Amino acid sequence: MRMKTRIVTLFLVATLALLVMVIPLAWAAQPPPTVWDKTFGGTGYDLAYSVQQTSDGGCVLAGWTGSYGAGNTDAWLIKTDSSGNQVWDKTFGGINNDAGLSARQTSDGGYILAGGTESYGAGGNDAWLIKTDSSGNQVWDKTFGGTDYDLAYSVQQTSDGGYVLAGWTASYGAGGNDAWLIKTDSSGNQTWDTTFGGTNGEQAYSVQQTSDGGYVLAGWTASNGTSNNNAWLIKTDSSGNKTWDKAFGGANGEEAYSVQQTSDGGYVLAGWTASYGAGSYDAWLIKTDSSGNKTWDKTFGGTSYDGAFSVMQTSDGGYVLAGYAYSYGAGGSDAWLMKTDSSGNNIWDKTFGGTGGEQAYSVQQTSDGGYILAGYTDSYGAGSYDAWLIKVDSSNAPLPTVASISPNTGVAGWSVNVTSLAGTGFQAGASVRLERGATVVDATSITVVSGTQITCQIALPGTPGKYDVVVKNPDGQEGRLTEGFSVTNVCGQGAGAVVVGFGLMMGLLSLGGSGLLRRRLGKKSRAA
Secondary structure, three states: OOOHHHHHHHHOOOOOOHHHHHHHHHHHHOOOOOEEEEEEEOOOOOEEEEEEOOOOEEEEEEEEEOOOOOEEEEEEEEEEOOOOOOOEEEEOOOOEEEEEEEEOOOOOOOEEEEEEEEEEEEEOOOOEEEEOOOOHHHHHHHEOOOOOEEEEEEEEEEEOOOEEEEEEEEEOOOOOOOEEEEEEEEEEOOEEEEEEEOOEEEEEEEEEEEEOOOEEEEEEEOOOOOOOOEEEEEOOOOOEEEEEEEEEOOOOEEEEEEEEEEOOOEEEEEEEEEEOOOOEEEEEEEOOOOOOEEEEEEEOOOOOOEEEEEEEEOOOOOOOEEEEEOOOOOOOOEEEEEEEEOOOOOEEEEEEOOOOOEEEEEEEEEOOOEEEEEEOOOOOOOEEEEEEEEEOOOOOOOOOOOEEEOOEEEEEOOOEEEEEEEEEOOOOOOOEEEEEEEEEHHHHOEEEEEEEEEEEEHHHHHHHEEEEEEEEEEOOOOEEEEEEEEOOOOOOOOOOOOOOHHHHHHHEEEEHHHHHHHHHHHHHHHHH
């Protein structure tokens, strides 16, 4: 009896262990599909550091190019449509190295671009601010800096119509290099600037104007933390005076690359940590209250090097992060997208890349609930590195379904007008195709009448058989009616089809063809 009890107990323990292993897998959310991706560049090195959705539904990217322009590298501004197709691009620079690191659409429909220049200014490298019109043509530019090395990583238009820049300076301040905050008027003229730092090194990578009219910066410090580098959060008033600052980290080094004020008045930071987590570096997400006190933090990664460069609070109160992963994916490093809930718990993550190297530097949630990422790829495109733009669907977008098609038969090689393709979840701009093995025929003259009905025209393939009917929404999701359309090889079997070629022939007959036929028959009869 005692042996039987032990066996039952062991069975229950094993069952519970199996459930513990299986349940999280069953509950894990699948990442949303990739809608499209686009590469930009030539045979040189080209990268995108910043992306923003524009008011027309397209995107603007900032980066640098070694393939085009006047110098070794030029600052690069790219405008795309809503499908990621390039509308225009502009390069800015001289004979030396110049780069764009951040771009935003401005209230007048133009763009503001920040980065660095070795071609212009006072020093080895100066922070650089460029204003363009809506077509990317330069309106004005300003440099900021001294005789040493200075750089702007982040820019935002402020509520007064001016601009705020964050970066670092080796020309001014207390240490080897200091975090640097610059405020300008609407014409780019400097209103004030402030440096932050001690006797060691500091840098700022991200800035945002806060709801109280002040500013918040994120970066790293080697003067105020507990190691060589600590992630650093700085809050200022509207004049750039420091209100408070907080350092986060352990003994091995940390950096913060992105900051955003959250809906509760606190802040969220993203970067990497070498002191916590599972690997050499882990991506790091930190949530603070309105005074910069840490509420919680989360690490993401495996046994290798992983990090985050960008974070944004999403419409559901959670967060989306973009960065890189050496621990997962297909290549040396893959671009990495992570979605969390409001407490920082991972809901899903997704890697992008091939056998080369990829990284994502910027992410934004788009108006349709999906996401856009920008960075570079070494696996795809034309050159060594190409700038890379990726569109990812929203995880809760409804899947289209295809219920029926009318007519549902037609003659091989002829054309059919589909008067009703019925289903659910159809989106404006959806495509329709017939598919059977390797044979794919795209429909034309598509009209999305509603979310439940489509009309179109299909030039039927020359091979008879049963074909799947597929509707693909612009977000990349597809609905399929398996073997929903029959292509026959006998005229007349497609009884429900409105056959364009047959209709044309009948039309010609009605315009006098029948009389011509009678005359010919009459001549033949008299000859007989």
